Amino acid sequence: MGSRSSHAVIPDADSIRRETGFSQASLLRLHHRFRALDRNKKGYLSRMDLQQIGALAVNPLGDRIIESFFPDGSQQVDFPGFVRVLAHFRPVEDEDTETQDPKKPEPLNSRRNKLHYAFQLYDLDRDGKISRHEMLQVLRLMVGVEVTEEQLENIADRTVQEADEDGDGAVSFVEFTKSLEKMDVEQKMSIRILK
């Protein structure tokens, strides 16, 4: 990586590494990216900074992804927070599951945490359930304008119906996990470069 002066020392690098499991090289790259996104050199990222990523503007979930970086209504995200979100997408390696210390908290890129991240994209009001309305909103986002409202509502109904087991008209996290048990979530939500 070189001895360029612009490679600032990352504060709390060790604790971040322990928490997220990134290698030193990946952490350096992420830090470089963080600084590239932080246009005014504020030291943190605001929503505007993330919105400058043009590709997110044409992603149907772009806004929600940006929002997920700002949990609990905060307006800024610092580097540890940034990395914490991206840690969800670290590929799952065998060593992670082998050296599973039952006392330590689950690593951020475990299947459960990945699913939890995806769940939060649906569940905007953070009540722990995906209501029919929330499902409908996500559907609206992901589908073109040719589909009528009626069809969308049917689809939303059906989706909730399929997953809902205790009949409360909403999908809880457990039900969500169960409906995706056959899916290879680890592979779908892993980005190769984030080793």
Place this chain on the structure above:
Amino acid sequence: MALQMFVTFSPWNCLLLLVALECSEASSDLNDSANSTAQYAPNAWFAAASSEPDERISVFELDYDYVQIPYEVTLWILLASLAKIGFHLYRRLPGLMPESCLLILVGALVGTIIFGTDHKSPPVMDSSIYFLYLLPPIVLEGGYFMPTRPFFENIGSILWWAVLGALINALGIGLSLYFICQVKAFGLGDVNLLQNLLFGSLISAVDPVAVLAVFEEARVNEQLYMMIFGEALLNDGITVVLYNMLIAFTKMHKFEDIEPVDILAGCARFIIVGLGGILFGIVFGFISAFITRFTQNISAIEPLIVFMFSYLSYLAAETLYLSGILAITACAVTMKKYVEENVSQTSYTTIKYFMKMLSSVSETLIFIFMGVSTVGKNHEWNWAFICFTLAFCQIWRAISVFALFYISNQFRTFPFSIKDQCIIFYSGVRGAGSFSLAFLLPLSLFPRKKMFVTATLVVIYFTAFIQGITIGPLVRYLDVKKTNKKESINEELHIRLMDHLKAGIEDVCGHWSHYQVRDKFKKFDHRYLRKILIRKNLPKSSIVSLYKKLEMKQAIEMVETGILSSTAFSIPHQAQRIQGIKRLSPEDVESIRDILTSNMYQVRQRTLSYNKYNLKPQTSEKQAKEILIRRQNTLRESMRKGHSLPWGKPAGTKNIRYLSFPYGNPQSAGRDTRAAEFSDDDSSDPGSPSIMFSALSRIGSLQKQEAQEIIPMKSLHRGRKAFNSGYQRNTSQEEYLGGVRRVALRPKPLFHAVDEEGESGGESEGKASLVEVQSRWTADRGHGRDHNRSHSPLLQKK
């Protein structure tokens, strides 16, 4: 489907046949000494008949000679185009086999016809025509459409693989065949080492890009894509250089006494030829980029400059016996970045399409000629040679792939898996390149040329058809662990969500590469190159102006489709919902699944999906527009309300379809400053007709549903006293009403407001201006919203 297409060819062919038969009859009747080339001379017939009364003017004349060559060439190209249309009409076919297979089949068909009618095909292909006219467009297209960033990121691996792979393949196949030829039993004793080496070099000219389209859905990773692309790009150049060198060798040393000095000289020459060609290409690329800087006022010649300079680089390199192919490739790669920024939008489109067209014509002609050669009498079938050629092609490709990648994997951050290597191995499909080189072997130096041509044809047919057709299933088999065909709706939705999510996070992470080199180049580029090569005073709103055009068209379309779909809406459904969720029958489930699959947005492809024979259709742009509009509206709403992205309790708003988020509780007070900034914009701008019209039309369809939700909305809004946007809303409501009425009467030009925004932001990516525009748009959008709300009592009379 395709058969029907072939049937329609028969009128053309009947015409051709009739003319051919008539002419052949005529010529056989006459004395053949009149025409030495055994071509038709209907003129002679008429001349003979009218030789006695030679002042008579013939009323009806037939002169086929005059137009024969262009006529037939045009017919061939037309035939291939019709076949392509048929190919694409049947939707599943492009996924099954590569398009080059289709072209080969068409060629074989034309060949059969020509053979059947004993018609002598026009001499389309000889050495100078091929190298001067047919080859450059193909190479230019490959170079121009190559995605530069991934190419340069992986350039080490690509060069290592392409150059060494080609060399190993060529030499390996040549040497192995030489040893086979030594075996007396096969009767190949007269094929010497040089000829074998030459054959090896021409047979290792692969065309793997042809199969890319087949496994595009499997979404192979970017590095793999680039390896295949890079190999295709450089492979042509390297094999032609080798070929020319070995031909020079053959001419010089007919008696096989090659000294080591010559071999060293050969290697040195190889390097010089390659590097010299690239240098030429870069120089010409910069010159043409520089010239496009000054063509604002005469944009019609911009495509001409691009093409002429590329072609010139090729010819200039060829003059000095350097590699013209590498020159034209380097020229295209260098030129592309700067030219794309300089030229006007229409010129850019023209260049793209024209390039595709030219390369497609060239390739079609070569394949047709290949077909013509296939069905003919000039074959020499030697079982041993052909079978061993096939075997060695596969063996040596496997050896080179696995050996070279094993070594390069030691140095890569993201090594290639065995699966990737298998895919690369299997994509070694031979194409037009090797046939041309085989066909153009000088007969004087190669007495057994026919055998070579036959062997080449067999290899091409085998790889193109068998490998081309089976590579799709192979990739899918390697990629997918469980093919769960019948996924539940849940799974489908969630899978698509996760794909979008992954693409989004990848965009957040950005591209990781060898930072130092890339950053250095970027700095150099910014400081010097761009100043010289890019037009001055390029309005940042060139991106904005493109956006404008998209918006206008899209909005108009949306209005039209909005009006149409509102008639399909029905009220009773609402009553049903209130009773409870009804159980849906399996047919409904099926139809729901179909709706979902066909209408969900595609995940954005990060790599340029390259299709050799076609330019990407516009569906992804339409999708992007829809998403952008939605986002705008949300941003607009959130700005107005004084918080960034609303969370919390969803409320029934009119334009739910156009919002990414529902309405919700306020965020912290920090948002107020943002609201204050934008409130100025709100009041100053009269409105944006198009978006509003679309909103109005959508309102029409949604109004009934929201009628009862208006009231809770209003109460909700009243409840929110926390922001200063309250006052803003009141003042703006009247304005909005006025604005809307004004607008409804007189649609004004859409984007005058945007022009002011054009200069804002100076980010290098230029995307910031896009975001500014979006927020500007969201400012305008709100007019529509309030208008709807205030009008809802009127509409409630339904």
